Amino acid sequence: xxxxxxxxxxxxxxxxxxxxxxxxxxxxEMGDATLRTFWINKSxxxxxxxxxxxxxxxxxxxxxxxxxxxxxxxVNVEILTSYGIATMGDCGALAHAGKVKWLMEHYLTEFQDKxxxxxxxxxxxxxxxxxxxxxxxxVDDQPENCEGFRAAGGRAILYDLTRHDDFVIEFERxxxxxx
Numbered sequence: 563x564x565x566x567x568x569x570x571x572x573x574x575x576x577x578x579x580x581x582x583x584x585x586x587x588x589x590x591e592m593g594d595a596t597l598r599t600f601w602i603n604k605s606x607x608x609x610x611x612x613x614x615x616x617x618x619x620x621x622x623x624x625x626x627x628x629x630x631x632x633x634x635x636x637v638n639v640e641i642l643t644s645y646g647i648a649t650m651g652d653c654g655a656l657a658h659a660g661k662v663k664w665l666m667e668h669y670l671t672e673f674q675d676k677x678x679x680x681x682x683x684x685x686x687x688x689x690x691x692x693x694x695x696x697x698x699x700x701v702d703d704q705p706e707n708c709e710g711f712r713a714a715g716g717r718a719i720l721y722d723l724t725r726h727d728d729f730v731i732e733f734e735r736x737x738x739x740x741x
Contacts, residue, residue: 564697564740566632567642567682567690570661572703573721574625574641574669575617614660619668621726628733629677637737639672640680641665642700644687658683691716699736701729 571577578592585592632639645657662681665673672678684690687707690700694716701719702708708718719736721729 563636563638564699564737565638565640566737567640567693567698567700568625568678569690569700569702569704569707569721570641570643570665571617572620572723573701574620575664576620576723577617577703578723579620580617614657614664617664620723622668624726624730626672626677628730629672631734632737633675633677635737635741639678640682641678642682642684642690642693642702644684644690697740699740701733 568574579589582589582592629639643661665681669678682693687704688710690707691710691714694711694714696715698716700708700711700716701721703721705720708720711718717736719729719732
């Protein structure tokens, strides 16, 4: 059985939209890694649990349809997210609590219906590669996470909100190739 790992921040959530709003800059500028890291650090240091609660969901109807399609094709779906900066106090535990609460608020039905089978957390982004294996696909918004996952033997698709329709086509093609 194949497994699809969905990243939370930037895939199921509109992290860049929330950060751009807090920074007072256009959404497109949040693609700059330095600016994005600064605002993630600022947001999480102010109120680490509220940071995750305040992130709006991203394309929920479309992702629900994708999860249903995967369930029909007998593909396991799991969340694979990282908790952020390891040096920020108790960021891992607080981020975990905030992210779980966010998922329960926005995707509880998918857990109840077993469209999402598991929530996985890694302390740092680079650790996502430990989940890579043949038959595993990562959907992530960070190129370095996709590259590391591929290098470790998995497949990965880079998600970009502005190219969602292209993503869906590539995603379906990839799943069918993996079957």
